[in-house]
Amino acid sequence: MLYTRPPNVSSFTGDIIENDFRAIVIPVFKKNNKVAIEGVAEKADSFANGMFKEAIELGQFKGEVAEILKIFTKNKVLLFVGLGELSAKDEEKLENMRRAYAVASGNLKETSEKVLFAVEGSLKADLKREAVIGALLGSYALEKFKKEKKTKLKEVYFNIEKEIIDEATAIAEGVYLARDLANAPPNEVTPSKLVEKVKKLFKGLKNVEIEVYDYKDLVEKGFGGIVSVGKGSDEKPRLLILKYKGGRKDEKSLAVVGKTIVFDSGGINLKPSQSLFDMRADKAGGATALGVFWTIVRLSLPLNIVVLMPAAINVPSGSSYLPSDVIRMWDGTYVEVTNTDAEGRLTLADALAYAAKELDAKEIIDLATLTGAAWIALGPLIAAYFTRDEELSEHITSASKKSGEKIWRLPLEDSYKRLFSKKAPVGDIANAVARAGGAITAALFLERFIHGKPWIHLDIAGPGIGSDAQGLAPEYWPHGIAPGFGVRLLVEYIKNKTIEN
């Protein structure tokens, strides 16, 4: 199985305290900077004979976001968790919900007891949904490659509507899938193994079609970028194309393209040792695209979408591509290889051009752990995004505010385009041109293969990898590994599109 499933969530309709659950999570808001002992918190306090109130008086609980207090009484553990101010702005409250419920579930993930998560009934549906998402993401553990599995939490309950739970579950599943794939060791997920696993995962699902170009197909069809990057490995590259038809037959597809470099050693321009280790997550973009696809299929959203994952391993060998090679790309552009470590843009360029010209996508979004420069500029929590389209820019920004996944726009500076021909005396353009402005020139390189389509490029080099986010990241991120960045962002973005139309 490719991926870990989140705990199963059921809707609970009984009394929030008087029941058989031995572990109950009790959310607590603050009002005017004071812990509000109301609603479920008040009920829980009287069950505990006023112990919660006492704890507050003793300064043991202040109601800060994601603060925790456990009280053991009458055969139960009551886990009080702070949600911060009730009057906080909407987007802040969404984040507070995710963080608080994530801490609570993270705390309980080694229990095999059934856990009840209480949610204040008066809250808006999207806040309730984020409570479930937070709880599911907070109990994620990558244990496939651990002999001893510690995570036992399998059954959880929420006192909210089933429809909300179903939506949250579909979203959390997408994130789980993205995390599992992004963090999978490269020996476990070679391009061919990836194809087999993905096929298995989507087998029998309605309106889903999977097309795979193997190495021979890629050579024959002229995918020079993917072939060049991948040919140095004994495990040859593949192009995975996943189609979902949930919209009208004649409606053009939204294309999501994800960088899927299973391992990036840099190739002949080999990376230094310290930089190698993170590069198993150089498939984070593809992993997120796959997670988005999973969620959209599970939600049966009314649109047509196609996900492209050009999967390759970038390693040096006698058959690797070489600095100064000139590659004929799928769309006929000749690229002069100035650095084999600028591999992502080569595989993406072929997939982007194919999405634009062959599939005639109506809009293209790509996700890629593309440049160290984006990571250095914005750090481990923020992705860079690029677009020429103001409307798309607004839409992705508002989706980001809701999902809490931070993005920041960088410019597609036209004058930098001159570098591409300047550095390529033999071919049309060079693949790598300058260290300064590296995220921008990488984006400009990709833009040449978009063929005029509306486009957003997300450089997720920082938050896609996540290894240096410890101590900075919200509680619903896993520790020190790829968090599945962008799944919730794009699901939100795409969902809004289906409402507009």
Ligand code: BES
């Ligand atoms: N996958 C890397 C980018 C990367 C580096 C992501 C560190 C996350 C953390 C990419 O393939 C790469 O090596 N980019 C080079 C491009 C350069 C050779 C123009 C880079 O950023 O140094």
Ligand code: MN
């Ligand atoms: Mn590279």
Ligand code: ZN
């Ligand atoms: Zn790379």
